[in-house]
Amino acid sequence: MLRRGESRGAEQLVERHGDRLYRLAARITGHADDAEAVVADSLRFAAENIGQLRGAASFGACLARITAKAAYQALTRGRGRKDLVLDDVLPALDAEGRHFEPMEDWSRALDARSGSGRLGEALADALDALPADYRTALILRDMEGWPAEDVAGTLGVSLPVARTRVHHARLFVRQRLSSVLGVA
Numbered sequence: 001m002l003r004r005g006e007s008r009g010a011e012q013l014v015e016r017h018g019d020r021l022y023r024l025a026a027r028i029t030g031h032a033d034d035a036e037a038v039v040a041d042s043l044r045f046a047a048e049n050i051g052q053l054r055g056a057a058s059f060g061a062c063l064a065r066i067t068a069k070a071a072y073q074a075l076t077r078g079r080g081r082k083d084l085v086l087d088d089v090l091p092a093l094d095a096e097g098r099h100f101e102p103m104e105d106w107s108r109a110l111d112a113r114s115g116s117g118r119l120g121e122a123l124a125d126a127l128d129a130l131p132a133d134y135r136t137a138l139i140l141r142d143m144e145g146w147p148a149e150d151v152a153g154t155l156g157v158s159l160p161v162a163r164t165r166v167h168h169a170r171l172f173v174r175q176r177l178s179s180v181l182g183v184a
Helices: 006-029 032-048 059-076 107-113 117-129 132-143 148-155 159-181
Strands: none
Touching (some): 006 032, 006 059, 006 132, 148 159
8 A cells, every 4th residue: 555655656656757668668569458557566666666766877767668568478477488589580582592682672672652651550460479488578678769688688588588588589570671671
């Protein structure tokens, strides 16, 4: 139960950080209801443990880490671990097994379709199709701009594993978007 004065502190946490934390949780979980529950739990945890969190270098970053970890746990709860098969996301090799040519530069195709709702839908579909580990790694690294070390900590994996998951997720998304952009 909140004591007098604690209620205002919780309200201030919501006012100051709620929208940003909700966007982060919604990106990871993919569901508004799950994101709301994650943010509520994260803010409740932060309010209850405010004394321990005050020493953190950046309180907002600390809240984001708490929220990302809770969203990741919500996303993976009740699901079996699923992996991406690298052969499914890499461009095909030639008949002699030689390496493929450098991938095409997509910048012009992206510029031409940047106003297209179809591109946004295709990106959302690609993110939804990613296994939870890869989705969370990609969102935290590329959309939120987190250092790879923080991504690894949130996922509870080593740094090389986190980097590999981000790389494989990028390849998967690239493959999914290639048909929308009309490039290989």
